[in-house]
Amino acid sequence: MAQSLPIDLVTGGTGLVGGNLVRRLISEGRAVRLLVRKTSNLALFNDLTGLQFAEGDVTNPNSLAAAADGVENVYHCAANVAVQRQMTDSIWHTNVTGTENIIRAVQAGSVRRLIYCSTVDALGLPEGKEPADEHTSWNWDRLGVENAYARSKYEAHQRVLRAVQAGLNAVIVCPTFMFGAYDSRPSSGQMILAVARRQLPGYPGGGNNFVDVEDVTRGMLSAAQIGRVGEVYILGGVNYTYREIFKIIAGVVHAPPPAFAIPYPIAWITGQLAELYERATGRETALNLATVQASYLPHYYDPSKAIRELDLPQTPVARAIERAAAWFQTQKMLPA
Numbered sequence: 001m002a003q004s005l006p007i008d009l010v011t012g013g014t015g016l017v018g019g020n021l022v023r024r025l026i027s028e029g030r031a032v033r034l035l036v037r038k039t040s041n042l043a044l045f046n047d048l049t050g051l052q053f054a055e056g057d058v059t060n061p062n063s064l065a066a067a068a069d070g071v072e073n074v075y076h077c078a079a080n081v082a083v084q085r086q087m088t089d090s091i092w093h094t095n096v097t098g099t100e101n102i103i104r105a106v107q108a109g110s111v112r113r114l115i116y117c118s119t120v121d122a123l124g125l126p127e128g129k130e131p132a133d134e135h136t137s138w139n140w141d142r143l144g145v146e147n148a149y150a151r152s153k154y155e156a157h158q159r160v161l162r163a164v165q166a167g168l169n170a171v172i173v174c175p176t177f178m179f180g181a182y183d184s185r186p187s188s189g190q191m192i193l194a195v196a197r198r199q200l201p202g203y204p205g206g207g208n209n210f211v212d213v214e215d216v217t218r219g220m221l222s223a224a225q226i227g228r229v230g231e232v233y234i235l236g237g238v239n240y241t242y243r244e245i246f247k248i249i250a251g252v253v254h255a256p257p258p259a260f261a262i263p264y265p266i267a268w269i270t271g272q273l274a275e276l277y278e279r280a281t282g283r284e285t286a287l288n289l290a291t292v293q294a295s296y297l298p299h300y301y302d303p304s305k306a307i308r309e310l311d312l313p314q315t316p317v318a319r320a321i322e323r324a325a326a327w328f329q330t331q332k333m334l335p336a
Contacts, residue, residue, distance in 0.1 A: 018215045021075055083286060196325070214313075
């Protein structure tokens, strides 16, 4: 009788990291069970065979026991990645309560390990010339930065750490800004699309750490296999200013990069107007004061711990951008 493959449960599989993680797990010979809602768009997985689906939602604890039954590892990637300052019930319920529900489901079952996909936004921001690392304390409040997503992920991150102290076998990974294919929303790929469509006249004054999403998925598998219990790992690549990354993107998509630096006061006024529009219409915009603040910060991080302990690859980010752009072309989001 053929031996069945070990099963891994993935939440948030329709997102950028989750979608790439599903493919990575299958390529490594794992069986994958994907937690999906009735409204989930599963077209992303039409080319895959043998993928299991479990109907449920991280905000519904009663749906998680069956989904986690017989599972070896749980990769919790589901999140509400909202770009706004003020906390909402939806953001908190998905990111914080949803993580609490996953923790309880793992504790109640026979799951070997939880790999929690946090974010570097749950860590502190660098305050000097050196990039932040896993030991940088949360400082967003003290720096006057308001961001509901970052706050909710910080709270969820802390709940996982507390559960580890109570005996949970978990590892936390904190990806930086990811590029790659299967960005169906799109999320970070909006930056690539905006440059390709010549929608950005200027660039903000901050920077970020950019990483290939395929490197992140490799790091997540390593975290499941060899990561130390209770440890936090930054899954990152190279620190670039936004001016530098826009030049790299422009070179890949054969478009001119944004030409000038946007003064912060101009960006701040634009963000204020966008927030007034949000309040008047109830529609979330991609630009508001939260995104303005974030785009002028040095979002720089040091991934050396993950490189050392998880053998995290360091693929040139241009390759990830190339794959993302090629995928956008197949989806008719960019011209071929």
